[in-house]
Amino acid sequence: MTIELQVGDSRTETVLENISRTRIVMYAGASGDYNPLHSDEIYVTQVAGYPTVFAHGMLSMGATGKVLTDWVGAGKLKRFGVRFVNQVWPGDDLVVTATVDALHDEDGRPVADFTVTTLNQHGKPVVTGTATAFLD
Amino acid sequence: MAVERFPIEASHILMFARAIGDENPAYTDAASDAAKALGGVIAPPTFTMSATQFDPAAMLRPKLDEPWFGSGATPSGAEIARTGALHAEQHFEYFRPVLAGEVLTLTERAGTTWTKMSKSGGSLVFDERFHDYCSAETGDVVVTARFVSVIPIPAPSSEA
Numbered sequence: 001m002t003i004e005l006q007v008g009d010s011r012t013e014t015v016l017e018n019i020s021r022t023r024i025v026m027y028a029g030a031s032g033d034y035n036p037l038h039s040d041e042i043y044v045t046q047v048a049g050y051p052t053v054f055a056h057g058m059l060s061m062g063a064t065g066k067v068l069t070d071w072v073g074a075g076k077l078k079r080f081g082v083r084f085v086n087q088v089w090p091g092d093d094l095v096v097t098a099t100v101d102a103l104h105d106e107d108g109r110p111v112a113d114f115t116v117t118t119l120n121q122h123g124k125p126v127v128t129g130t131a132t133a134f135l136d
Numbered sequence: 137m138a139v140e141r142f143p144i145e146a147s148h149i150l151m152f153a154r155a156i157g158d159e160n161p162a163y164t165d166a167a168s169d170a171a172k173a174l175g176g177v178i179a180p181p182t183f184t185m186s187a188t189q190f191d192p193a194a195m196l197r198p199k200l201d202e203p204w205f206g207s208g209a210t211p212s213g214a215e216i217a218r219t220g221a222l223h224a225e226q227h228f229e230y231f232r233p234v235l236a237g238e239v240l241t242l243t244e245r246a247g248t249t250w251t252k253m254s255k256s257g258g259s260l261v262f263d264e265r266f267h268d269y270c271s272a273e274t275g276d277v278v279v280t281a282r283f284v285s286v287i288p289i290p291a292p293s294s295e296a
Contacts, residue, residue, distance in 0.1 A: 036206030062156030081227030
């Protein structure tokens with residue numbers, strides 16, 4: 001069944017609230033990225049010079065993808081790309097907006113192009129990107 | 137980074153899905169209608185990053201026989217090059233869903249490097265890599281990725 005979308009259709013979802021240091025550790029353990037910038041308060045404050053640990057960009061990208069896959073379905077993405085424009089800190093919320101930019105065919109199948117923007121609780125963008133998904 | 141065998145395992149996908157806060161039944165429940173419709177549990181769109189778990193040389197994992205640059209008895213146990221690198225961009229192209237139970241391979245190709253001025257007058261050194269995730273069984277490309285990292289270099293001090 002093809003999903004019916006219009007250019008300009010938009011969805012916003014708060015995908016994570018009050019991100020905990022423990023969730024960042026969960027991501028480190030699952031992904032294998034054990035960079036101490038994300039979990040080691042002593043290293044990050046005394047050696048790296050940051051105020052505290054911060055989330056992996058890929059944790060934010062993974063959480064951002066939920067809005068797309070909740071909309072078009074799991075396993076439907078053709079492309080998904082982002083830039084990490086600001087850091088995500090413990091206590092932050094992630095609010096994702098996906099908007100339909102264009103509708104066309106690719107490989108003979110209907111697809112939608114999306115823009116995605118993830119803001120923190122202060123309205124500051126942390127992740128910006130684009131995605132293309134099959135609609136059939 | 138190169139990985140000869142990246143086994144895609146349902147329990148690994150479950151842990152990853154929980155970590156990113158997306159417990160879609162397609163990722164977490166093989167008995168769900170969502171998973172059955174896809175031929176089994178599939179991986180979330182960013183899961184292939186966890187191939188690093190299977191890279192014997194992964195720099196960002198403590199190893200028994202090497203000093204670790206994070207804290208222990210001292211705030212940092214070792215100097216390691218590029219530890220200041222941050223993730224700037226990540227792009228994926230999907231040729232089909234990644235399925236629990238299959239095995240992928242990962243090969244890396246170098247891209248370009250470039251430098252930009254930062255807002256604070258320092259420089260930002262970007263480094264691009266391409267990652268190909270292929271079926272170990274058929275060799276078919278399943279996912280390709282473009283990874284861009286950046287190392288921020290502070291502006292030289294006026295007193296230097």
